[in-house]
Amino acid sequence: MKKLIVLMLSILVFTGCKASKDTISLTNGLVIENARIISPETHVISSESYIVIENDNIVYIGDNKPSLKGTFKKVEANGKYIIPGLIDSHVHITGVDALSDKEQIENKEIVEKFREQLPKSYLYFGYTTLIDLGTANPSRLSEFKNITIKPDLYYVGGGAVIGNGYGLSNWNDDIPNFIYQESEAYPIPKKYKKENHSPEAVVKRIAESGAIAVKTYYEPGFDPTTAPFPTPSESLMLELKTEAHKNNLILVVHGNSLEAHKFLAKTKVDIVAHGLWNWGNYRLDSTENIPQEIQETLDVEIQNNTGYMPTLQVINGLKELTNSEFLNNKELEHVLPKELIEYYKTNADEMYANVFGDAPQNIISRNFNRISNQGKVTLKYIHDNKGKVLFGTDTPSSPTYGNPPGYNGYLEMLEMQKTGIPLDKILAYATIENAKAFKLDGLYGTVEKGKKANLLILNKNPLEDITAYNNISSIIIRGRLIHRDLLSAVKSKK
Ligand SMILES: [Zn+2]
Structure with a gap:
């Protein structure tokens, strides 16, 4: 019995530690919710994932909603596709x-x-x-x-x-x-x-x-x-x-x-x-x-x-x-x-x-x-x-x-x-x-933790339709989210 209590206590302590460790502190964060991520290596579309970016780095990717604190912006990507830049x-x-x-x-x-x-x-x-x-x-x-x-x-x-x-x-x-x-x-x-x-x-x-x-x-x-x-x-x-x-x-x-x-x-x-x-x-x-x-x-x-x-x-x-x-x-x-x-x-x-x-x-x-x-x-x-x-x-x-x-x-x-x-x-x-x-795969090429936050949010699936590359919702460059229209020569004159 004593043993069991010790064991239970240690589980509690362990999970307690784990919870606090899993909280991501952000000072200049960007969180993409419900993203469908396309990985160019496996071609697997993971659904309803979360991507957390701090400054210009991807710091978290997963199906579980992470616990977050600090300063960050949120983007809802429901129905959209995320690919690497x-x-x-x-x-x-x-x-x-x-x-x-x-x-x-x-x-x-x-x-x-x-x-x-x-x-x-x-x-x-x-x-x-x-x-x-x-x-x-x-x-x-x-x-x-x-x-x-x-x-x-x-x-x-x-x-x-x-x-x-x-x-x-x-x-x-x-x-x-x-x-x-x-x-x-x-x-x-x-x-x-x-x-x-x-x-x-x-x-x-x-x-x-x-x-x-x-x-x-x-x-x-x-x-x-x-x-x-x-x-x-x-x-x-x-x-x-x-x-x-x-x-x-x-x-x-x-x-x-x-x-x-x-x-x-x-x-x-x-x-x-x-x-x-x-x-x-x-x-x-x-x-x-x-x-x-x-x-x-x-x-x-x-x-x-x-x-x-x-x-x-x-x-x-x-x-x-x-x-x-x-x-x-x-x-x-x-x-x-x-x-x-x-x-x-x-x-x-x-x-x-x-x-x-x-x-x-x-x-x-x-x-x-x-x-x-x-x-x-x-x-x-x-x-x-x-x-x-x-x-x-x-x-x-x-x-x-x-x-x-x-x-x-x-x-x-x-x-x-x-x-x-x-x-x-x-x-x-x-x-x-x-x-x-070009030996740049430590920085770019996939949507992965540790890589640069250069990402595209597409309105269509690029594995089904090539025109998805001309149907971009937003571009994330070094962690900065920019709506596509703002990059057009037509808009930037305004
Ligand atoms: Zn040339």
């Missing part, structure tokens, strides 16, 4: 879509409005984490960091372009992290010292800049009538990879042709920043079968577990230059200042001519449809054979109005669905798969 792992936040440096100087007001809207546009379409994979200008990066409401931004510390190669159009530009390729032996401006441009020196600088990856390029060029750009040698690429890994950085390489993908498959880089849509001498035949050589290249990438960013919108965005009707699309009003849309409308013909010269629109349109299909066929192959697909848009990829911030991600998702990628996979590619590939 989306990650676009290939963007460029530096420029103003399609405006040249000269045009930016001449149109300061438009540029200012665009830059103010840009972070909101990404959030408007649910992109709460961005990875800038370009030669982002440091002053633009710090300008972006100073904005209050914005997606979390990661970068590659300025592209490690190949000396005299693609991306280094002009030695007068400041390209602090170009890589000097001894075998090419070319003059470089006096201000640079060769020894500061070895893979080792460049990667060290990139790592010290706070970057999460090294970005380089394999691009002989797009115009067969001009001499090809120098491309990295195999030993240079392997050295870059060794240096990147030594510094705990991911090696991401631009490449979209058969030649590039073959090289990058052989050198086993971590991530190829574009799909294989340039099939070289092969053309998409009527049965849409992949030519043997391309299939073999993709097989090696699958075997290597290379990250594959389809970036389908690169080709589609360029193709939109043949269709100025695109500028009447109502969605653009949410993501671009109306002055910029007007500017595009006025200059649409000139923008076309700048890219395609006097080539007839119908031919350009037909060619780009073919290339776009090639990109889809290779993506489908990678997906069907369990390759590692990563969601990246390359926004904006070229001087076109066809890659608007945020909306371009939604268009990429629509294209992926048209390709035959199932909805659960599109969600995983744009969340947990991207997070894992």
